[in-house]
Amino acid sequence: MDADDKPKKIVLDTDAEAVRLARDLVATARHGALAVYYHETGFPGASRVALATDMDGTTIILVSSLSGHTRPMLEDPRTSLLVGAMGKGDPLAHPRITLFTKARRIERDTDEGKRVRRRYLARQPKASLYADFGDFAFFRLEIQGSSMNGGFGKAYELTPGDFALKGDVDGVAAMEESAIAHMNEDHREAVDLYARVIGKAEAGSWRIAALDSEGMDLVAGDKTCRVWYPAPLENASELRGMLARMAAEAREEIGALQ
Structure with missing residues (x-):
């Protein structure tokens, strides 16, 4: 089979309904799968992270320096985050989205750090038990692009502008x-x-x-x-x-x- 004959992914035009679905998925996600790149092995690795959002809708996470994904994320901020709707039946029938992001650590004692801490704990109140430990830090996962599957036959690609409030x-x-x-x-x-x-x-x-x-x-x-x-x-x-x-x-x- 020639390269031109290979099946191509069918991507639909991104309309207002698709944008709203994508933003709903991000806004309501309590957790997701964060993928980082491990230079020493050459393989990506995925970990579950708890989520909240900043004022502009950007996803924020709280991680420990002892977590396996923190050092790779600091060395290479290119990350991916998968979130999706939960439901009964075939899991592939439910919408999900992969965000292509760059991770940025937030300084704790800045106005931004205080705002992010407040918003994160409002969403993840149990994290108050360890959020102020010295080895924990907040990161913003700033969207560079995304790929969404809204269900069978509903593939979309969204830009950072689609998520802008x-x-x-x-x-x-x-x-x-x-x-x-x-x-x-x-x-x-x-x-x-x-x-x-x-x-x-x-x-x-x-x-x-x-x-x-x-x-x-x-x-x-x-x-x-x-x-x-x-x-x-x-x-x-x-x-x-x-x-x-x-x-x-x-x-x-x-x-x-x-």
Whole structure:
């Protein structure tokens, strides 16, 4: 068989639906398989890592210097991360995505380090037992490209731009911590509506773990849910009104069903 006759991978045009699916997979993943390159053996190696996301949607991990994948990642930041939806039946029928990334270590005592620590522990609270140990460090896995399989016959290739958040990213970042505390303490009913009605999630003790200019990440134990705003926030001052409107619309939807 000539090289030109070999079967070629069929890649579909990346549309808005594919982008949303890819971003959902990344935002809701609690763990993934991180692949690094071992120079001494010439082979790649994969390890399971727990995940969260930074304000711009970039995946963040927390690793120990004693972990086998940390030194290779520092020597060669080119990494890959596989995450995917879980479900019953054939595992190959469920969407998954491989992110081609470059790992960047985050300095602990910087504003970035403090923000990442807060967001990571909101998603992975049990990590508070060891997150501040001296041999642990946070890394951002900055996307260089990706390959997604949305199910049989649904292959896509996405660019870093497909994952870029729109709207007032920095403005929302500045008010995120106080907004989350307010919603989780004073508006639990609204948070529950976001998850169950808008996010179509199962019942649970839902709370907001993170929010940004395009949506929010909610958690209830081991369950996760990504809820998108109807439109990106062009100014952080729009956040309060957006959350109130979404809660009101969710209540109306419930009322219409009763």
